[in-house]
Amino acid sequence: MSGLFSSPVSPVVIIGVLLLAAALFGILLRKRSRSANRPFGRRSTSTLGRQSCSYCRRKVPAKELTFYAGPSKVVGVCRQCRPQAERQALMRL
Known part of the structure; x- marks a missing residue:
């Protein structure tokens, strides 16, 4: 029976690739949300509050x-x- 892959892929390798992809996605998402919340101009501390x-x-x-x-x-x-x-x-x- 021939499958999609000619050589069998270990489940450990598949899980490792999925964990790596999830970690990279989380890092990118965190970086994007931090940059979106940053104000454009700096306010002076004397007028703050x-x-x-x-x-x-x-x-x-x-x-x-x-x-x-x-x-x-x-x-x-x-x-x-x-x-x-x-x-x-x-x-x-």
Whole structure:
């Protein structure tokens, strides 16, 4: 009975080739996902984690902003602009 191969191929060789192919596929997939998540431009460390106030546009750390809901939008205000937002009767989120 003649098969596809003229010489018998050991199951160990077949398993080894499959493991090698799986390892190469995993390495390529991991490299591709790392490069896809990399940002294009570098951000400076001084502006990282800082947001601007919706009223005065001053950059403050994100934890110092207080968010209010207006009739058509959400605004984030700093401590100095907080009384202005409360005078406009905006609801705090």
